Amino acid sequence: MTDDDDQALPAGSFSTWLAGMKRALGGEGESDVPCGGCTACCTSSQFVHVGPDETEALARIPTELLFPAPRMPSGHVVLGYDENGHCPMLVDGACSIYEHRPRTCRTYDCRVFPATGVEVDDEDQLAIANRARRWRFDVAAESEGVEHDALRAAARFDRWRADLLPEGVVPANATQRAVLAIELHEAFLGHDDVTDRDVVVIPDAESIEAVLNERRSRRAPTP
Ligand code: SF4
Incomplete structure (x- = not known):
């Protein structure tokens, strides 16, 4: 590995990336990596x-x-x-x-891994893992931080509440886990009326199914 292989890579604005990724997964565009x-x-x-x-x-x-x-x-x-x-x-x-x-x-966009916090754990994919860990997103506004936290919470969800996921949805690999998190994360976003701030919430099975149904009707398959 050379110094260049370790250098951080600018991944751009987190919110802009997430919106583009959702469009691409919904068949309305392409990744722009x-x-x-x-x-x-x-x-x-x-x-x-x-x-x-x-x-x-x-x-x-x-x-x-x-x-x-x-x-x-x-x-x-x-x-x-x-x-x-x-x-x-x-x-x-x-x-x-x-x-x-x-x-x-x-x-395909290897920035899904740093965005969701999902580790690439397949030893055949070390080159992807090395590339993925170099990306750095700009998370500027507080709302972007909450969205980022919701995405990471969604990426961990199947580890402890796989029973709330519809049949056939439990991810089989790191890429599927990261893509599922992108599809699910809106169910983890809520609003606290007392503080008037967006917050991360734990969704119930109905919220998860509603979000998945909406997105799955349009999404492209993942490897
Ligand atoms: S692994 Fe390399 S080629 Fe593939 S999306 Fe990432 S930067 Fe592009």
């Missing part, structure tokens, strides 16, 4: 989900590289990785189908 020359997420043994509607991506990925996506309806596939853990569409250090890359890649 200042990746520089980083290709950590393309070289970390990740399966990339591709939906049946993603005809531009599917037309450019050789069919022998695609496999039926587990626990998903027919037509949903995943793109695997090579013996080095690299995406096979990564050629000479760059995405060979960048303009037509799958939705999963368009919405």
Whole structure:
């Protein structure tokens, strides 16, 4: 690791990032990560989900590289990785189908980990973990701090109240935990009328389900 590999990276305004991330997960935009020359997420043994509607991506990925996506309806596939853990569409250090890359890649943003406090714990993903821990958000206003706390509380929620999560929602990996936290965090935001301040609250099962239903009707699948 060089000094540069340790250097902090500006992640921008926390609220602006969170709003963009929610739009991207809802299918209303893309992540806008200042990746520089980083290709950590393309070289970390990740399966990339591709939906049946993603005809531009599917037309450019050789069919022998695609496999039926587990626990998903027919037509949903995943793109695997090579013996080095690299995406096979990564050629000479760059995405060979960048303009037509799958939705999963368009919405991936390793800033979800520092934003939610979720640790990348897969040893195949150390490069992502190293990149993720370098980001620094600007959390300027008090309301931004409460929103940040709500997001982190949501990221820990399944550890102690998984029983309140609807069936099939309990996250199976760090990325799913971080994305679930983004979807759930609004249920953890409340307002204290006495102090007239936003506060973090512990939601009940109905609030969680209402937030999830609203967002899940629009969200893109995560790896
Ligand atoms: S790990 Fe993060 S910075 Fe690196 S390529 Fe992926 S999204 Fe970009």
